[in-house]
Amino acid sequence: MQARRGRPPNKDRNFDDTKEALLLAGMAILTERGFNTVGIDMILKRVGVPKGSFYHYFKNKDDFGLQVIARYDDYFCAKLRRCLASDPMSPLDGLAAFVSEAIEGMEKYRFTRGCLIGNFGQEMPILSEQFKQPLAQCLKHWSSLLAQNLEQAKSLGKISSTVDSTRQAEFFWIGWEGAILTAKVMQSADPMVKFSEGFIQQLTTTQ
Amino acid sequence: MQARRGRPPNKDRNFDDTKEALLLAGMAILTERGFNTVGIDMILKRVGVPKGSFYHYFKNKDDFGLQVIARYDDYFCAKLRRCLASDPMSPLDGLAAFVSEAIEGMEKYRFTRGCLIGNFGQEMPILSEQFKQPLAQCLKHWSSLLAQNLEQAKSLGKISSTVDSTRQAEFFWIGWEGAILTAKVMQSADPMVKFSEGFIQQLTTTQ
Numbered sequence: 001m002q003a004r005r006g007r008p009p010n011k012d013r014n015f016d017d018t019k020e021a022l023l024l025a026g027m028a029i030l031t032e033r034g035f036n037t038v039g040i041d042m043i044l045k046r047v048g049v050p051k052g053s054f055y056h057y058f059k060n061k062d063d064f065g066l067q068v069i070a071r072y073d074d075y076f077c078a079k080l081r082r083c084l085a086s087d088p089m090s091p092l093d094g095l096a097a098f099v100s101e102a103i104e105g106m107e108k109y110r111f112t113r114g115c116l117i118g119n120f121g122q123e124m125p126i127l128s129e130q131f132k133q134p135l136a137q138c139l140k141h142w143s144s145l146l147a148q149n150l151e152q153a154k155s156l157g158k159i160s161s162t163v164d165s166t167r168q169a170e171f172f173w174i175g176w177e178g179a180i181l182t183a184k185v186m187q188s189a190d191p192m193v194k195f196s197e198g199f200i201q202q203l204t205t206t207q
Numbered sequence: 208m209q210a211r212r213g214r215p216p217n218k219d220r221n222f223d224d225t226k227e228a229l230l231l232a233g234m235a236i237l238t239e240r241g242f243n244t245v246g247i248d249m250i251l252k253r254v255g256v257p258k259g260s261f262y263h264y265f266k267n268k269d270d271f272g273l274q275v276i277a278r279y280d281d282y283f284c285a286k287l288r289r290c291l292a293s294d295p296m297s298p299l300d301g302l303a304a305f306v307s308e309a310i311e312g313m314e315k316y317r318f319t320r321g322c323l324i325g326n327f328g329q330e331m332p333i334l335s336e337q338f339k340q341p342l343a344q345c346l347k348h349w350s351s352l353l354a355q356n357l358e359q360a361k362s363l364g365k366i367s368s369t370v371d372s373t374r375q376a377e378f379f380w381i382g383w384e385g386a387i388l389t390a391k392v393m394q395s396a397d398p399m400v401k402f403s404e405g406f407i408q409q410l411t412t413t414q
Contacts (some may be wrong), residue, residue, distance in 0.1 A: 032332055033332070033333070034241060034244075034329070034330075036244065037241075037243065037244060111331065111332075112331075112332035114329070117392065118329070118385075118388050118392075119329060120392070121388045121389065121391045121392035122241070122321070122325070122326060122329045122388065122391065123241075124318065124319075124391045124392060124394065125239055125240070125318075125319035125391075126240070132392075132393075132394060135392045136392060136393050139389065139392065139393075167401070167405065168405070170398075170401055171401060171402060171405040173385075173389075174382065174385050174386050174389045174398045174401060174402045175381065175382030175385045175386070175402060176385060177384075177385035177388045177389055178325075178380075178381050178382045178383060178384035178385025178386065178387075178388065179381050179382070179385065180385075181325050181328045181329065181384045181385065181388060182328065182346065182380075182381045182384055184328045184329065184331045184332075185324065185325075185327070185328035185331060185339075185342045185343060185346065186339075186343050186346075187331065187339055191377075191381045194374070194377055194378060194381060195378060195381045195382060198374065198375075198378040202409040
């Protein structure tokens, strides 16, 4: 375990700014490539932090990976909350807004980026045990936010009162990981459209 | 491009047997690890084929990858046909049989293996363009088999005649890729159970 050492190498940025820049670069790179194939050098280079100063900010590569996951969870939950709340009187339109934004994001990066959690998930067999819980926690946070949205839809009579919001929210995120992955395979947003439309359709026709 | 050269290095096996053994080893290893992180040496070593004789069987690593995908598609379609036909009078039980077998497989390998197509999909940004169509074709083949099964369920009155079998089959495979990936994240079959149960439930309650 390494403690913070020396001064931050870039005098124009303070410690927290540089750390945040490294985490954001990590998010961008690790939504595109696997944790094990990405070298620390690549991250440091993108941020313009000299090689060798990594341990100034993180204990080791696993610590960096775990902090990127936590930062991604914060970013994703904030985005999800914003989308879901976009029309309080029509909660399912909030889910559709999230889907539209996700499609825009995938198209913007030509289907090279995906879900950070999915990428880590593919590497679980070769990742340290300590990654398991934080990754599972992200999916729980997102399920909880979507379940609240579905409860709101129930209270407004937009979906049947018999819908199990928790179960449906879990179902959505399980399948959504597949929609992102399949969109990467197909190099097309088509699977994201088909999955989200199918999900909303079955939700609104369930009695 | 390399042509077949010399004699097969293992005198106890003929050319086709050795090639098949290499493809099967490729399937096993590439359902666990990414194509780009796996070296040819690892495959040759597992099969007991001397290093350097790879080009006797394949033009290059991409050719090997593409042939592994084709072999996996054959294997997977045969398995799917067998499961789906397990009870012709109850087609949805065939789907449940497929899910049970998939869960057994994931548990047997302690959630280290997943879907070969999903693994390649994660690597699409760094794969050659020629992988795109064969991967997409696999998903089309599986959708076609499941759609036939759903048509059979419709003709037997097990699901509503208004169900769009093609659309539902596509929906299943998109989401199933996510179920496999999320099972790897959670190191648990729970997402596979939840996704398949949710899918069958919505299918049987759709009017």
